[in-house]
Every structure is written in C-alpha cells, then in structure tokens.
Amino acid sequence: KAGVTQTPRYLIKTRGQQVTLSCSPISGHRSVSWYQQTPGQGLQFLFEYFSETQRNKGNFPGRFSGRQFSNSRSEMNVSTLELGDSALYLCASSFRTGGDEKLFFGSGTQLSVL
Amino acid sequence: DAKTTQPTSMDCAEGRAANLPCNHSTISGNEYVYWYRQIHSQGPQYIIHGLKNNETNEMASLIITEDRKSSTLILPHATLRDTAVYYCIVSGYGGSQGNLIFGKGTKLSVKP
Numbered sequence: 001k002a003g004v005t006q007t008p009r010y011l012i013k014t015r016g017q018q019v020t021l022s023c024s025p026i027s028g029h030r031s032v033s034w035y036q037q038t039p040g041q042g043l044q045f046l047f048e049y050f051s052e053t054q055r056n057k058g059n060f061p062g063r064f065s066g067r068q069f070s071n072s073r074s075e076m077n078v079s080t081l082e083l084g085d086s087a088l089y090l091c092a093s094s095f096r097t098g099g100d101e102k103l104f105f106g107s108g109t110q111l112s113v114l
Numbered sequence: 115d116a117k118t119t120q121p122t123s124m125d126c127a128e129g130r131a132a133n134l135p136c137n138h139s140t141i142s143g144n145e146y147v148y149w150y151r152q153i154h155s156q157g158p159q160y161i162i163h164g165l166k167n168n169e170t171n172e173m174a175s176l177i178i179t180e181d182r183k184s185s186t187l188i189l190p191h192a193t194l195r196d197t198a199v200y201y202c203i204v205s206g207y208g209g210s211q212g213n214l215i216f217g218k219g220t221k222l223s224v225k226p
Contacts, residue, residue, distance in 0.1 A: 033213065043216035056213045090157050100146050103214065105157030
C-alpha cells in the first residue's frame with residue numbers, strides 16, 4: 001500500500017502570498033489531520049477532517065484553512081503568509097477517527113516564507 | 115500542554131537495549147499511551163500503543179506500570195537507524211485520534 005503522499009515537498013513563498021498544500025491519504029483511510037512543526041513550538045495540531053467534515057481545529061488563526069474531498073484527499077490553505085508561517089507541514093491519515101487508531105504521517109511540505 | 119514528561123535526551127550503545135521512560139501521572143482510565151518517533155526531516159512514525167497491559171510488536175515493547183502513571187518503551191537491540199526523537203503521548207479512546215498533543219520528546223542517540 002502506498003503511504004501518505006504530500007505535495008509539494010518544498011515550497012518558497014513571499015510574505016502576503018497564499019499557499020495550498022496537498023495530502024493524499026493511504027487508500028481506505030477516511031481521516032486526515034494536519035500538523036505544523038517549527039523548531040520553537042514543535043508539532044502543533046492544525047485540524048482534522050473525517051468524511052469531508054472538519055472534526056477538530058487547533059488554535060491557529062483563520063488564515064489557516066483546510067478541506068477534504070470525497071476521495072479523502074485533503075488540502076490546506078494559508079492566506080496572507082507571514083514569516084512565522086515558515087514550517088514543516090505534516091499530514092497524517094487514519095482509517096477512522098476515535099478509537100485507538102494509529103496515525104500514518106507523510107514526509108511533509110517544507111514551507112519557507114521570505 | 116502535553117500530558118507526559120520525558121527526558122530531553124538519552125544515549126544508547128548500538129546493539130544494546132534502549133529504555134525510554136515516560137511519566138503520565140494524570141492519565142485517565144480511557145486514555146491510551148502511544149509512542150511515535152521522528153527521524154530527522156521525516157514525518158513521525160507510529161511505534162506502539164497500549165492501555166493497561168504490556169505490549170510487544172516487531173519494533174518495540176511497551177511496559178506500563180500497574181498504576182498506569184508511567185511507562186517505558188524498550189527497543190531491544192538499538193541500531194544507528196533508531197537515532198530519532200521519541201514522543202510519548204496519551205490519548206483517549208473515542209476521542210479525536212487526529213488531534214495528538216506532542217511534547218518535546220526524547221532525543222535518542224544510538225552510538226557505535
């Protein structure tokens with residue numbers, strides 16, 4: 001089975017621009033979560049989607065948004081980029097939400113904001 | 115905030131067992147203990163999880179104390195490829211498994 005695929009792997013943007021990151025979960029997985037990882041704050045939860053519905057949202061400003069499609073693929077968008085948005089953005093999938101599920105992570109998208 | 119406490123770093127000799135401790139004194143009855151690891155520049159990788167009983171899989175063993183206030187992850191024969199940051203996480207059954215609270219983790223360095 002193919003793992004979680006995130007594209008692009010690297011991205012460079014300038015302040016004020018917007019960016020869209022993509023995540024394809026493992027086949028059959030219906031839950032997708034997004035995390036931001038920075039050296040200072042570590043791994044922080046952004047949001048979780050299950051069957052196209054946002055189930056949970058972390059403590060991030062409204063500039064961060066996401067969605068999930070009927071095939072479970074997910075995208076996250078960051079508008080009006082700030083320097084502090086430079087981070088590794090990780091996507092994780094699981095078969096379901098709830099229960100004692102384990103998460104499978106992708107390799108991430110490294111976003112640099114100049 | 116993370117509900118777990120782990121040492122910042124540990125060293126282990128290659129071929130020896132690596133024992134990584136974790137304190138989770140406020141764990142509640144329906145919360146599982148999960149371990150993930152993250153090798154540099156990669157996404158975290160699931161290792162093992164458990165509720166009350168000790169667990170073993172092809173990667174590691176998880177020992178949970180009887181009062182469930184602490185646990186130990188054991189890598190029986192550490193290799194250089196086990197050098198990574200190891201995260202101990204508690205998360206409740208029925209809760210959102212997508213929302214894991216990662217702490218700082220333990221940086222394990224396996225040395226030749």
